[in-house]
Amino acid sequence: MGQTLSDGSRASHAASQSQRAAILRTRLMSWLRQVRDRLAPTEYVNAADLPDEPLSPYRARLTVQKEQAPDDFETGEREVVAGEMKIIYQVRCACGKRWFNPRCENVQLCPRCGRAVLLRDPA
Numbered sequence: 001m002g003q004t005l006s007d008g009s010r011a012s013h014a015a016s017q018s019q020r021a022a023i024l025r026t027r028l029m030s031w032l033r034q035v036r037d038r039l040a041p042t043e044y045v046n047a048a049d050l051p052d053e054p055l056s057p058y059r060a061r062l063t064v065q066k067e068q069a070p071d072d073f074e075t076g077e078r079e080v081v082a083g084e085m086k087i088i089y090q091v092r093c094a095c096g097k098r099w100f101n102p103r104c105e106n107v108q109l110c111p112r113c114g115r116a117v118l119l120r121d122p123a
Helices: 007-038
Strands: 089-092 098-101 107-109 116-118
Touching: none
Parallel strands: none
Antiparallel strands: 089 098, 107 116
């Protein structure tokens, strides 16, 4: 009770098998590339062989030339570094009480009179 396939269905079956085989080959090649990259030897660098870091382009520069500067004027360079900033908001209630908060909240309670103080963003 075997069924025979017509020529059209045999061709479509063979085409789907060849598509699956092509997909599997592509996946296998991709996997082999990944394995090859992982197994590549690791190159290490000796830190003593590295050159010193160049001076920062953000160095403070004096705009007056040495020749034009007065005799008592000291010329030189200073390095500019990044700093941190924290904004603290001063809140004042109608009763006169003042306090500080690191966050700009819309409503705060006055510690003296207990009233809700409605704030607006200073920006």
